[in-house]
Amino acid sequence: MHAYIPRVLRVGLFLLLLVFSLAIFFMTNKNTQTVRILAIRSLTDTAVGLSAAADNALRSIGQDASEIRAVLSDRVVAYALVAERNGHIRFHTNPHLVHTKLSDQEVERWIRSGTVTNRRIVLGTGVPAYEFNFIMYRPQGPPEMLRLVLHTTAVDQTIKQAERIWWITGPMIALLWIMGILFERFFTYRFRLHTELENQRRLSLIGQMTATLAHEIRNALGSVKGYAQWLEKKAETPGPQKDALDAIVKGALRIELLVQELLLYSKEELYHLESFEAAPLIQEAVIAAAADWPGNIQLDIDPRTTIRADREKLYRVMVNGIKNALDAMGQSGHLAISSDHSSRRVIIRIEDTGTGLSDQDNDRLFMPFYTTKTDGTGLGLAYAKKVVEGMAGSIQLTNRAGGRGAVLTIALPKGKVK
Ligand SMILES: Nc1ncnc2c1ncn2[C@@H]1O[C@H](COP(=O)(O)OP(=O)(O)OP(=O)(O)O)[C@@H](O)[C@H]1O
Ligand SMILES: [Mg+2]
Structure with a gap:
């Protein structure tokens, strides 16, 4: 399988999900919008029908308004009124409001525009409603305004129901x-x-x-x-x-x-794991690798540090780590080996004041046969990585944070204290 397959699959899956989600989103949105439009249209149709019936009846309003009241008695009608240009209310479904006045400027301005208008309003009682204004042209006299205000409770319920699809x-x-x-x-x-x-x-x-x-x-x-x-x-x-x-x-x-x-x-490794004190093994490795090195050696290992590992393999890893540090320093420098068992694992550090690592080295340090030495095999760190990981540990080689040189950090499981 090629490495780019997961990326292609991920992008494909993302696009597919995006297309599906957008399709669902747009379809749902379109549906609710259609329901909203249809509901408002049904309200408009009712208003137009009522206005046509009222128009005929209203022409005969003079002394008796009972016919128009009958037309507008529909439960959907909140109220209806007929106003003259100056705002004088000639008819109102509430008889008490007949002969009162609307804001005259409003009626005058609206009649001049000559269009039917509609808008959502909230009645004084807090109930939502829809207001329609129609122009009534009379055979004699100036045109008047027929205002029909319809309840929207049923329509709003239908819209809310449609919106529940979300x-x-x-x-x-x-x-x-x-x-x-x-x-x-x-x-x-x-x-x-x-x-x-x-x-x-x-x-x-x-x-x-x-x-x-x-x-x-x-x-x-x-x-x-x-x-x-x-x-x-x-x-x-x-x-x-x-x-x-x-x-x-x-x-x-x-x-x-x-x-x-x-x-x-x-060779395939067989691990003989046991718990033991780290200090003697590290001292042994220092003697083997750095006995006649003329530089400065500092050992800082807590004698209580116990490790769970394969002794022989860890010894080899340590010897190679110390030899590498000495090779990087030449005949003088400071080698510091320390341990820390305060966390979940035991950490051993081999620090030197040598040449340090170049950026290009980093990726290849642990690869077999990578060496910068004329007499090196380049297998020391590769072997170390293999066995340390085989003992459930980890290993890394980095530049020293506080100055020249490198640090080899080996983390291994803690041993059981006897
Ligand atoms: N402490 C260090 N400071 C600077 N460079 C290092 C250090 N340790 C390792 N290296 C670099 O990593 C390379 C690989 O190390 P490794 O131990 O795998 O092989 P080697 O030491 O070259 O050969 P061998 O271990 O067989 O003698 C080294 O050649 C060196 O360039
Ligand atoms: Mg080496």
Whole structure:
């Protein structure tokens, strides 16, 4: 599987979810809007119908307004009135308000505009309503205004009911995204698992091949080295022949060391985990790696620090870490080894005042065969990473925060105190 597949899938999934969510959102919005428009239109139709019926009846208003009252007695009508241009109310469904006055300017201005107007209002009682204003042209006399105010309770209920669909579509959109995210997480997890497994399989195959090869080389090298040493001993007088044999022996010893390290790195590790005190092991490693180093060594290990690890492997990791630090410093400098068991794990630090690390080094430090030394194999840190992680720990090499040099930090599980 290619590495870009999860990214393509993620983008595809995101776009799909976006399209679905937008489609659901727009459809729901459109539906509620349509219901709102239809509800208002039904109210308008009622008003127009009532106004037409009222128009005929109102022409005959003079002495008797009972006919128009009958027309406007519909339950949907909150109130209705007919006003002259000057605002004088000629008719009102509430007989007490007949002959009172509206704001005359308002009626005058509106009649001049010559259009039907409608708007939402709230009655004095706090009840919502819809107000329609119609112009009534009379055969004799100036035009008048017919105002119909209709209750909107039923219409508002219909609209509210339609809007309730959001209670379904909202959670639906949320659920869609949650499912999408869960699917993505699951797929990414499976993909990572698959990739890791494939890498492990490949590495183990390479490891097996390397181990076989190293084994064969070591056997063949044994006789080359043995014969060269034998011949060197036989050539008593110094001369070019002895020098050449000496070079062969040295070369063979170097290859032997490399092959040994390679075998060590590529073999499948068996861990003998036990709890033990860290201080003696670290002291031993310092003696082995830095006994005749002329620089300054500072050991700061709490004797109560106990670690759970494989002794022999940790010893090798420590020796390599100390040797690396000394190589980076040359013949002088300050080597500080400390431990900290205050957190969940034991942290061992090997600090030096050497050359430090360059930015390019960082990615490759723990890769097999990465070395900047002429006599290095580049397997020290690769082996350290392999076994420290194999012992449920972690390892990192960084530049020292407070000045020149580097720090190798090894974290390992705490041991059980006996
Ligand atoms: N303390 C350090 N300061 C600066 N560079 C370091 C330090 N430790 C490691 N390195 C760099 O990391 C490289 C890899 O180290 P590693 O121990 O894997 O191999 P090596 O020391 O080169 O060879 P070998 O361990 O076989 O002798 C080193 O060559 C060096 O460049
Ligand atoms: Mg090394």
